[in-house]
Amino acid sequence: MSDSLVPLVLSLADDELVLGHRHSEWTGYAPHIEEDVAFSSIAQDEIGHATALYQLVGELTGDDPDHLALGREPDDYRNATICERPNGDWAFTLARHWLYDHADSVRLESLEGSSNQELAALVHKIRREERYHLIHAEAWVKRVAHGPVEGRTKLIDAMAAAWAEIGGIFEEIDGEEKAVYQGELPTPTAELHRTFQERTIAALDELGLPTEIHSRADEQAEFVASSSGDLIAGRESPNGEQTDPLSGRGGRRGKHSGDFDQLWETMTGQYRAHPGARW
Amino acid sequence: MWGALESVPDPEIPAVSVIDMGMISSIAVEGPHVTVTVLPTFTGCPAIPVIKTDVAQAVAAVEGVVEVTVKISFDPPWSTERITTSGRAKLKEFGIAPPTGSGPVLISSIGLPKVVVCPFCSSSNTHNENAFGPTPCRALYYCDDCRNPFEQFKPV
Numbered sequence A: 001m002s003d004s005l006v007p008l009v010l011s012l013a014d015d016e017l018v019l020g021h022r023h024s025e026w027t028g029y030a031p032h033i034e035e036d037v038a039f040s041s042i043a044q045d046e047i048g049h050a051t052a053l054y055q056l057v058g059e060l061t062g063d064d065p066d067h068l069a070l071g072r073e074p075d076d077y078r079n080a081t082i083c084e085r086p087n088g089d090w091a092f093t094l095a096r097h098w099l100y101d102h103a104d105s106v107r108l109e110s111l112e113g114s115s116n117q118e119l120a121a122l123v124h125k126i127r128r129e130e131r132y133h134l135i136h137a138e139a140w141v142k143r144v145a146h147g148p149v150e151g152r153t154k155l156i157d158a159m160a161a162a163w164a165e166i167g168g169i170f171e172e173i174d175g176e177e178k179a180v181y182q183g184e185l186p187t188p189t190a191e192l193h194r195t196f197q198e199r200t201i202a203a204l205d206e207l208g209l210p211t212e213i214h215s216r217a218d219e220q221a222e223f224v225a226s227s228s229g230d231l232i233a234g235r236e237s238p239n240g241e242q243t244d245p246l247s248g249r250g251g252r253r254g255k256h257s258g259d260f261d262q263l264w265e266t267m268t269g270q271y272r273a274h275p276g277a278r279w
Numbered sequence B: 001m002w003g004a005l006e007s008v009p010d011p012e013i014p015a016v017s018v019i020d021m022g023m024i025s026s027i028a029v030e031g032p033h034v035t036v037t038v039l040p041t042f043t044g045c046p047a048i049p050v051i052k053t054d055v056a057q058a059v060a061a062v063e064g065v066v067e068v069t070v071k072i073s074f075d076p077p078w079s080t081e082r083i084t085t086s087g088r089a090k091l092k093e094f095g096i097a098p099p100t101g102s103g104p105v106l107i108s109s110i111g112l113p114k115v116v117v118c119p120f121c122s123s124s125n126t127h128n129e130n131a132f133g134p135t136p137c138r139a140l141y142y143c144d145d146c147r148n149p150f151e152q153f154k155p156v
Helices: A005-024 A033-061 A065-070 A090-111 A117-145 A149-170 A176-181 A189-206 A212-219 A258-273 B048-060 B085-094
Strands: A223-225 A231-233 B013-017 B024-030 B033-038 B067-072 B126-130 B138-143 B149-153
Touching (some): A005 A065, A005 A176, A005 A258, A033 B126, A065 A258, B013 B085, B033 B048
Antiparallel strands (some): A223 A231
């Protein structure tokens, strides 16, 4: 058993589960019926990827995959903060979707070459499905970026808010040095982050969206994204909760925002209320 | 053994069997013990537990088989290229356009998958309505000739 593989796979699984949960919240509420279908389907994909990844962790640790998904305490989850943020408005939903799927694509490209054969094979399979998510995100961001000024302005603000926290996806993982040394994680997270930034800044530039705010937001730790997706200064979100002003970092160490507690209550409620239930 | 699996349908598309879909990777027989390796079409396919049970039952019914193990594997990854010619014909007959090519193909600046042939009237005058559909493996299209909405099995 490799002790560096577990935190790596858990971070992937927790990102997919938590963002999949957020996507599923659009079921029945999306602004267009086709988007209701799309976000529900993407949610199902992401939660399915999480399931397969939890099974892989379970094979390494002997844990029950359902318990890993729904039976842990909040600070045992390793998802990045950006994944737990509420959907906010449509602009924030799209901005996060676009940034997350680009980030996911960068790390999956690398993990397809993992020295762990089982992870490499699973990632290969997952990538074939994730392509559709990126196509979906690109289509929407392009449509809104080239559309009327109101939507475009909202998208620009949302992109800045999501950008402020997206770096948390590439926060160092527990045991990363060993995972890189053993080839389980072929590229260090810091290098993946740089590839992600280069790629997305070029894409934003091509879309005619501002790019300078991103490098600024990335450096200014005092700027945090609020629940509504607005970029605000300070250490408090509008509802007075203390948030981690670390540019979206902390998730890989189990440090989550108040938004996660609310999500965790809902997501795990059924599992906790009926231990061992089968259906 | 393979014959027995021809009768196991895809729970979500009962017109095709797990053999038509190319989901059976291998069958290993060691005396009375049989191990079947199944490749799920989509990682998050909710039908996986049903398929496991159905495959195990069908193989257990074969004479001489005492014990069946069904393994789920992503190696090699299932892809739509594994669907057999007869599987493609059955999908079309069922009203689902078979997959085209080997992965999502960009057709326009907004990146929707390629236009496909309508399974009802065979027209190519169709357009994509949604890259997603009622199950993870299907996309939604509309036929501009016979004016029917239809689904396509998504190329992956």
